[in-house]
Each structure stands twice: as C-alpha cells, then as structure tokens.
Amino acid sequence: MRRLEIALGTLVIALAVLGPVLSAGEPLQIIVYAGLALLCALGEVVAGRRYRSWGYCERSRDLLVRRGVLIRRLTVVPYGRMQLVDVTAGAAERAFGLATIKLHTAASATDARIPGLRPDEATRLRDQLAALGEAQAAGV
Amino acid sequence: MRRKRRGSELQSPGALPLTPQRLSPLSPIVRIGRAFLGLILLLGADRLSSSTTKGSRSSEGVVDLVLVGVVLVLAVVSWYVTTWRIDGDTLQVATGLIRRNTVRVPLARVQAVDLVEPLIARVLGLAEVRVRTAGGSGGDARLQYLKLEEAKWVRASLLAMAHGLPDTTPPPPERTLFQVSNGLLVGSIFLTGTTIGALLPLGLVVGLVVTGTVAPAALGVAGGTLVLDIFAIVARMVRRVAEEWGFEVAEAPDGLRIRSGFASRMAETIPYGRVQAVRMLEPLLWRQFGWCRLELHLAGSVGHERNQPRGAIRRALLPVGSRAEAEWLLGRIVAEHKVSLTSPPGRAIVRAPLSYHFLAAGRNESCAVSVSGRVRRLTEWVPLGKVQSIRYGQGPFQRLLDLASVHLDVAGRRTSVRWWHREASEADELMNVLPVECRTARERDALFSHRAMAHATVVPPSALVPPAVDPPSSHRPSAPLVAPTPGPPPPARSAPLSPSPARGRATPPPSRTELSPRPGSAQSPPSPEPPHSPTPPDSQSPQTA
Numbered sequence: 001m002r003r004l005e006i007a008l009g010t011l012v013i014a015l016a017v018l019g020p021v022l023s024a025g026e027p028l029q030i031i032v033y034a035g036l037a038l039l040c041a042l043g044e045v046v047a048g049r050r051y052r053s054w055g056y057c058e059r060s061r062d063l064l065v066r067r068g069v070l071i072r073r074l075t076v077v078p079y080g081r082m083q084l085v086d087v088t089a090g091a092a093e094r095a096f097g098l099a100t101i102k103l104h105t106a107a108s109a110t111d112a113r114i115p116g117l118r119p120d121e122a123t124r125l126r127d128q129l130a131a132l133g134e135a136q137a138a139g140v
Numbered sequence: 141m142r143r144k145r146r147g148s149e150l151q152s153p154g155a156l157p158l159t160p161q162r163l164s165p166l167s168p169i170v171r172i173g174r175a176f177l178g179l180i181l182l183l184g185a186d187r188l189s190s191s192t193t194k195g196s197r198s199s200e201g202v203v204d205l206v207l208v209g210v211v212l213v214l215a216v217v218s219w220y221v222t223t224w225r226i227d228g229d230t231l232q233v234a235t236g237l238i239r240r241n242t243v244r245v246p247l248a249r250v251q252a253v254d255l256v257e258p259l260i261a262r263v264l265g266l267a268e269v270r271v272r273t274a275g276g277s278g279g280d281a282r283l284q285y286l287k288l289e290e291a292k293w294v295r296a297s298l299l300a301m302a303h304g305l306p307d308t309t310p311p312p313p314e315r316t317l318f319q320v321s322n323g324l325l326v327g328s329i330f331l332t333g334t335t336i337g338a339l340l341p342l343g344l345v346v347g348l349v350v351t352g353t354v355a356p357a358a359l360g361v362a363g364g365t366l367v368l369d370i371f372a373i374v375a376r377m378v379r380r381v382a383e384e385w386g387f388e389v390a391e392a393p394d395g396l397r398i399r400s401g402f403a404s405r406m407a408e409t410i411p412y413g414r415v416q417a418v419r420m421l422e423p424l425l426w427r428q429f430g431w432c433r434l435e436l437h438l439a440g441s442v443g444h445e446r447n448q449p450r451g452a453i454r455r456a457l458l459p460v461g462s463r464a465e466a467e468w469l470l471g472r473i474v475a476e477h478k479v480s481l482t483s484p485p486g487r488a489i490v491r492a493p494l495s496y497h498f499l500a501a502g503r504n505e506s507c508a509v510s511v512s513g514r515v516r517r518l519t520e521w522v523p524l525g526k527v528q529s530i531r532y533g534q535g536p537f538q539r540l541l542d543l544a545s546v547h548l549d550v551a552g553r554r555t556s557v558r559w560w561h562r563e564a565s566e567a568d569e570l571m572n573v574l575p576v577e578c579r580t581a582r583e584r585d586a587l588f589s590h591r592a593m594a595h596a597t598v599v600p601p602s603a604l605v606p607p608a609v610d611p612p613s614s615h616r617p618s619a620p621l622v623a624p625t626p627g628p629p630p631p632a633r634s635a636p637l638s639p640s641p642a643r644g645r646a647t648p649p650p651s652r653t654e655l656s657p658r659p660g661s662a663q664s665p666p667s668p669e670p671p672h673s674p675t676p677p678d679s680q681s682p683q684t685a
Contacts, residue, residue, distance in 0.1 A: 062575050072539070074532035076575050080582065081528045106551030107528035 056114050061136065063103070063129065065112045075112045080136035081105045085129045087122050101125055156297050160223035160234065166264050167285040168215035173260035179211065224283055231271060231298065233281045245281045249273050250302040251414050251438065252395070253295045255407040257288070262405065267291040271298060299409060314392035317469065320459055325384055328433075328460035329377050331425045341366055384459040391472065398455065410455065413585065414438055415473055416526050416550045417557075418457070420466055422517040432466050434458035436473070437552050474521045479509045487541050488561035501559040506581060508548055510557040522557045524574075524581035526550050532571050534564065546570045548578075 049069045057064040062078040086102040093099060093115075099122035103112040117125065183204050222235040227244075234242040256268040266285035273280065286294060300306065345366060385402035395411040417437040426432065434457040457473075458466055470477045481500040489496040494514055501510035503524070511519045527548045534544040544567035546559040559570060 061579055070536050072532075072534040072544075074571060076530040076532075076571065078529070078575065078579060078582075105528040105549070107549035107555070108552070109531070109547065109549040109556055110529040111531070112529065 051116075054115065058125075058128070063112065065103075065114060067113075073111075075110065077103055077105060077110060077112045078136070079129065079132040082129060082133040085126050085133070087126050089119070101129075103129070156226040156294065156301070157224070158226055160225045162223055163219060163283060164266055164285050164287055164290075165219070166266055168212070168219045170258065170261045170264060170266055170285050171218070172211055172215040173258075179208065183207075224281075226301075229301070231281055233283065243281045245271050245273055247298065247301045248304075250298065252409050252411060253298050253302070254409070255291055255295055256404070257401070257406070258404040261285050262403075269294050269298070295409075314390040314397055317389045317391050317396075317472070318461075318465065319389075320384070320387040320461065322385055324461075325387065325459055326381055328426060328431055329380055332377075332423060336425070342370065384456060387456075387459050389457065389469070396457070396472070398457065400456075400459075408455070410436060410438065412473065415523070416552060417523075417555050418470060418474055418521040419555075420470075420519040422519075424515045426460075427517070430462050431460050432458075432463055433460055434466050434469060437550065437555050470521065474507050474523060476504055476506055477509070477521055479504050479507065481509060481511060484543070484559075484561040485563055488543055491537050491541055491543060491561050495560075499560050501557065501562075503557075503577075505577065508557040510559065512558065512560065520555070520557050522548055522550050522555075523585075524548075524578045525585035527574075527578040527582075530571065530574050530578070532567060534567075538564075544568075546574070548574070 046069070053067055053069050053072075055064075055066040057066075061080075062076050065075045065077070067073050083104045083106055086104065087099055088102065089099040097119060098116045099119050100113065100115040101117060101122055102114075103110065114125070217237055218235070221237045222233070224231065224233045226232075229247050231245045231247060232242055233245075234240060251272045254270040254272065256270055257266075258268070261267060265288050267288045268285050269283040269291050271281040271283075283291070283294065285291075382402040384400050386405075387400040388398070390397040390399070392409070395409045395414075397407060397409055399405065399407045415436050415438065419435050419437070421433045421435065422431070436455045436457050438455060458469055461469075467477075479502040481502040483500050484492075484496070488499070492499065495512060498514055498517055499512055501508070503509065505524070507521050507523045508527075509519065509521050511517065528551055529549045531547040531549065532544060533547070538544055538561065541561075542564045543561045544564045545561060546567050548557040550556065559567065562570070
C-alpha cells in the first residue's frame, strides 16, 4: 500500500550504498554515507510499519479505518452516515497504479482515508460503500 | 390540502398559494433600503466635496438622480419577477428577469422556518420568511418580504406542511419558557474575556502614563492602535447585545421558538429532532455568579448566512442564565441529560496537567456528555443518534501511560464529545460498544419520526397541544397529540429501551409491535457479521490492501 514510500526509501538507500563504492576514499565521507544509509534503513523500517499500520475493515453496518504508528487512530464510520466517497489518484500514486479513498460525513472531523489501494479494489470499495450508504442512509 | 385557485390577493390565512404569488409590493424599498442609505450618504459626501471645487452642479444632480432611479427600477423589477408558490410538497421561489432561477425546497426536508425582521422591514411592517434546509447556502428559500401577519401564517403553514399536516392547520399554541433579562445580558457580556483583553492594555498604558514611566507623547502609534482595538471590541459587544436583546424562548409542539434582537428581530423555530449537539459554556468570570451559556448546534453549513457568519451552525439557546435554568432547558431538548460523569485515571495528569481536573465524560443510552476546558469550562451533550463517526486516538505519551482518547463526532466543525485520556482498556471497550449503541439510538430516532409521521396524518389538527412539562409515560397513547414534533424527548425516546419496568409496562403494545419489524435487530448483531464481529481495535484483523 505504501509502496510509494518504500520505493522512495530504497531509492535513496541504493544511492547511498552506491555513493561510497564510487567515491571510495576519505573515511569521513564513508562515515557520512554509512550514517545516511543507516537513516535510510530506519526510514525503510518506519515506512514499512506505517504501511502495515493502515488497515480497513468492512463490517456489516460500519467501516473501520485504522492508521498510525506513533499516534494510533481508529475511526468508525457507519455506512448510513456517509455523505460522499472520494476516489483520488495523484500523479505519484498513478505512477504506481494506486488510488486513495476518502469518506466524508457531515462532521468535518471525520478523517477516514484509505490510501494506496489498487484501482480495481478502490473502485470496488467505492461502489460497495456507495451502495451500502444508500441502503442504510439515515438523514442528518 | 389542495386548494382551488385563488386570486392575486391572499386574504384568508391558512392556505398557501398554489399559483405563483408576488411578495409584498413594499419589499423593494426594504431590499434596497440599506444600499439606498449608503448611496445617499455617498452622494451627500460627494456633493460636499464637489461644492468646494465648484463643479457643474446641474449635471451631477442628473447623474445622482439617474443612479437612484436605476437602483429603484432594478429593485422593482426584481420584485416584479419574483414569485413563490406551493407545488405539491415543494415550495418554489422563482426569480430573475433574464436568467430565471427557481429554488425548490421539498417541505419534508425543511429544517426550520425563521421570521426575520430587519430594521427597515420592521418600520414598514414587513418580515422575511426564511426556510432553512440542511444543505449549504443554496438550499435556503427566502421570501423577502411579506406583511408581518401574512408572514406569520405562512410560517405556520409551511411548518405544518413540513410535518405532513394540511396547510390550513392553525399555528399550534406556544408557551413561553423564559425570558432573559437585558440587564443580565449586558452585564454578562461585559464580563467576558474580550473585555478583559481590552481593559488590560488600557490599564497598562494608563498606569505607565500616570507613573510617569513613559511620556504621553511617546504613545502616539500605540495609543492609536489601542483605541482602534478597543473600538472593535466594543462594537462586537454591542452587536452581541443587540443580537440577543430581549431573548425569549418559547415551546411549541413543532420545536423551540427563539426570539431575539434589538433593532432587527428574529424569530426562529428549532425542531427538537434537528439538534445535533448542545453545549454549555462557563467562562471563568461567570462561574463566580453561577452563570452559563447554552448553545445549540444545528445541521447546516458554516457561514451560510452572510450577516451572521456562525449563526447557521451555532445558536444561543440561553445567552446567559443560572445553571439551574440551563439544566432545566436542557431537559427539554436532550432526553435524560443527567449522566454520571467519570474522570480519567489519575495518571492522566501527566499527559494533561492543566486541564486534568476538569476532564470528565460519560454516557447513557441516549446521549454522551463530556466536560473540558480550564478557563472556559465547556460541557457538551451529543445525542447518540446524531453521531457521525467515532474516532479512537492514542499518541505516544498516551501509550506510555496506557491511555487513549475516544471522540464522537457530530455534524459540523469541531463538535464532538471527547473521552480524553481514558484507560486504554476503557477506550477499547467504548470502541466496541459505541457503534452499536449509536446505531440503536439512530434506529430508535428513525422509528420515532416514522411513527410521528404516520400519526401526524391521522390527528385532527385542532388536537395539537404543546407537550406538558413532564408528561407521565402513562400518557403514551396520547402521544400522537404531540407527534408532529420529531420528539419531545423524555417520554418518547426512553420508552422503547426503558430500564424501569413501570415505564416499560406503560408503553402500549402497538409501539412494541411496530418496533419488531423495523431493523431494530441492533441488539443482536453477531449473526450478520461473523468474520468481523466487534473486537478490540488491536486484536482485530483488518484486511490490508
């Protein structure tokens, strides 16, 4: 899901690993590069955890969305309360063939967002949510 | 309900026009009133300045006249082409000479019907009927302006139709609940934080000058901004006083009536079922006097009325009053608002050292309550049936302390009941229980409004009476009398789930049988959702994509 971040992370790592190999020489430089590589590896781990932290679960009456590593969040949105479902795919997301779904309710504080879905899954989820939302609609 | 065609004049109160109908012929004057005054002022200033330059007076006079004439003609044309009528179950307001623009409001969707009387309209005996819907600014239909008497019965008829009654229903009787004394209002507004904010720098400056630390001459710019600042604050206070002057709350079967205003009066009806949340504010300075302020949150978008940026979403129900008054009033709106509050565990003081002592939250089967704020104590009530989403959050510090917060969001901006910094296990439990409870409450509300609708069509309109102050539940069979209201809460909402056997027995069989075929299977959710039955947030297995 968050392949985007991971991909970026690995890219930087690759650069960092290549760097010392190419310019092999001064120890200071090597240390700097090693530090960079370590940072990137850390970033990779964080990205991986962030990726795994995202999750959603379609229950019969509501949708659960979970996210966050440092700040763990769980949002419950009853289908009947959904006002609209957004599917967006930014330029970077499109490059990796991904899409983001966002749910809006009448409350602006609701932050149910599911990033990094494959387009077919995003479409399915969107249709499913729209259908369920209509079936269980409960005014404001 | 269907009425035969009537002429261009509406004489008999009680029937809404089925044919396009113009507004009051005096309305152009009101509509351009403000612009007109501005124009005259502008022209007057222009005249004054031009008289010194000694320009050609006659041509300017003509220009002025033409300008005034154009404005007047535009206003009259706008009045001429604006018509309104009832078409089936919708109110239609058509306007525009070249580009026709029709607003259709399905009466079933009406949130409230307000009567607005701006100053000029009041002088002329006119009033605006404003039909509010839940949507944004586009959803409002405004009848600018009708004669006051006419406006009153149009409002009553629209509300009657909104509740599915014939439009000839006489306006239901209303009972004044209380009035706010103007002296108290002025005093309380003076004692708010902004006043202190204004007086503090003033006192500082005066003190500096008096003690001779700073020469008065050196205060030039600073004093100027200070004066401006104070002027703005005073203007704000005056505006608020003017808005809430003569505040009066009355109770009618179709909702609470709120009247207020000094120069321009406003009368609104707030249907019981449309209240999203209630909050009680107790600023620091007010607490010594035991004062508080009640505000209602209604469905609607922020800034949807231009004159009142926040008016649409937040309405004062009690500008200032004692706690007892507030509690009593609250009882009329939120069913069983008495909730036993619990505080977060003691170690939460590490996470929230300042506000810890005031944090509290609790819930019963119909609403949730939370208290927060140190300087300005804020208590919020949210009916569980209005909850839009439930959020759980746990930051790193909270995790160290094994705490978590749960928020219940309702429609609108930053309105929620919050369980700040509770035991993590309690928060998990809340996340399991709340979705089910909210759903049950929602279905109960829906059930009640359906039933109210069903009865409303049967009840003779003359039977409409305002609900008694504390209707005993044995009056349940007579509930249809008050049925058009989406819920005078106490007897109605608590009945189906009432824990007390006495009340449960008082509920007549019909409502029980009606309950069963509804999707009220909320208490037995496990079967429809076997794979993902509510589990603690951490242990559940969400499918990741």
